[in-house]
Amino acid sequence: MEAQLAQMRVDYRRDELDVGDLADTWYEQLARWLDDATADGVVEPNAMVLATTSDDCIPSTRTVLCKDVDERGVVFYTNYTSAKSHDLRTMRRAAATFPWYAQQRQVSLRGEVERVSNEETRAYWATRPRGSQLGAWASAQSAYVRDRDALDAALAVTERRFPETAEVPVPPHWGGWRIVPDRVEFWQGRANRMHDRLRFEQNAVDRSWQVRRLAP
Template sequence: MDYLAIRQDYRSRQLDETSVAGDPVELFQSWLKQAFEAGITEANAMALATATRDGVPSVRMVLLKGCDEAGFVFFTSYASAKGRDLSENPVAEAAFYWRELERQVRIHGKVERVTRGESEEYFATRPVGARIGACASPQSQPLRDRAELEERFAGVAAQYPDGAIPLPEHWGGYRIVPQRVEFWQGRPSRLHDRIVFEKGENGGWGIRRLGP
């Protein structure tokens, strides 16, 4: 397939310094809502970049499960590769891409664990299978084969026949506390809008436009 010949001209929307609310979290929430309303499946999926202490990067998709003034929350195994990165280098960047709206958002900041209470609250909302899976999967560790994973799953299911699966010790949420949030709106002739919010020393948000 000759994908080099495909050129999409972005023209449906625009973004300027005055049309933003002055608060990146509010603007993000309205963009996420519009992405869901546009029918995008898993519009809350984001690419999450972390790095080791030495700066070796990794990126993978995770689902955003909460977003307010405190930050952007996702859930995972603390013992995973990303969990190891975040324990030695607690910063991350996340990127959303909503093609149908010609939009990208990047969120950069320090990362902290959410409280165990918050993780318990979220864990309880997960379907039984997803709770068993979180207990059973040695995320990012080698498995002998598929059967080993299924045996582990069956083992946890047998341990909790009533489905009352407690939050595993190794599992929970992280919050990206935003330091910089960039909103990108595709425009014709590659003259895209890029508006960046950066947290100042006084805790307020500064706004800048960057070249596309």
Template sequence: MPELDKLEEGVGEVAEAAEVTVRLPGMRVAYNGEALEESGLAATWTEQLQLWLDEAISAGVPEPNAMVLATADAEGRPSSRSVLCKGLDERGVVFYTNYTSAKSHDLTVTRYASVTFPWYPLHRQVNVRGDVEKVGPAETAEYWASRPRGSQLGAWASPQSRAVASRRDLDTALNAIERRFEGVSEIPVPPHWGGWRIRPDVVEFWQGRQDRLHDRLRYVRNEDGWRIERVAP
């Protein structure tokens, strides 16, 4: 009977949903990483971050330079998304984007941001937070030149974060840009595109440990340079 079949199907869906609900509270991973001690940290946050990044690369972590960027608008409403770290030195960490995007609007208003590198397979994460500045034109142009041509064309074509009627509109815009730069060997940097640098005042290194007593060590900027502190998990 069709009605009975539908009833049984509905009961099955409810049971499946209940099973998922039960599973979620019990889902956990045992963290048994090595201790992260103050004595084992590099002299600077830059060296320590580069060390952990290299280890994430060697371990085959997918997109090891991916980081979750958190910003807030003028009303303090937060937003987050994943971006790629494309620069790391003593000045800070750098990513590139459209300057008319939602994230850029937030950064222009608040001048502050936070990023987290989520290296789940290694039971590690690093959080970097501080004020922001735009990357200079020369540095932006150098990175732009390293991008694939398709990515360059896409940056010209996409009105990032704006509503579009359909995918067809994006494809049409890309086709128009392809025709515009046909035969041009070096595509210029769009005036609405460039980098943001987060200049950290706090950089926290998190290592998962047994029984959720994780190690959290921070480099904190002060008047004399940087100090290292441990915080409770």
């Protein structure tokens, strides 16, 4: 396997990216590439790898689903008692990467985090399938559980609590986080590993944005 891994490589030749190809803002460009990935049939094109850091400086990554993109930032939803939420409350910063391998593209961003409003959380919650709503009540995310039977039992209790005719409210321990980026990089694979890397960077003083090219 080690020899096979050493030989695994793809020569990227699908597309190119220059400053003139970019939208005026990072969020419009991200939306454009999300649309491209969706049109190409990418499975869960809104999946992003979220990186957080604990208060003892230990990093963690996991995949979450982006549920909103606008000028304010990138939003995902989760349990507020989870390990990731603990990291976010403590460190107040996060990073995320959208990996679109089929398009030979990725977008990486970083910035401060904030909780989304209760109104936004309720609006998104109303769009979730009932099963996902029940799961949010049943699962103490990131907590240790005895076995799978314990999880199934917790879901069964929740189903009895909210019968088919009952509305499932938003749990008090559940809601959205928004990453408010100060840096967003768009990466397009190119031949000979001479990839295109264009980064939107925000000026810390006047909050204006500029675009810079980086060496691959």
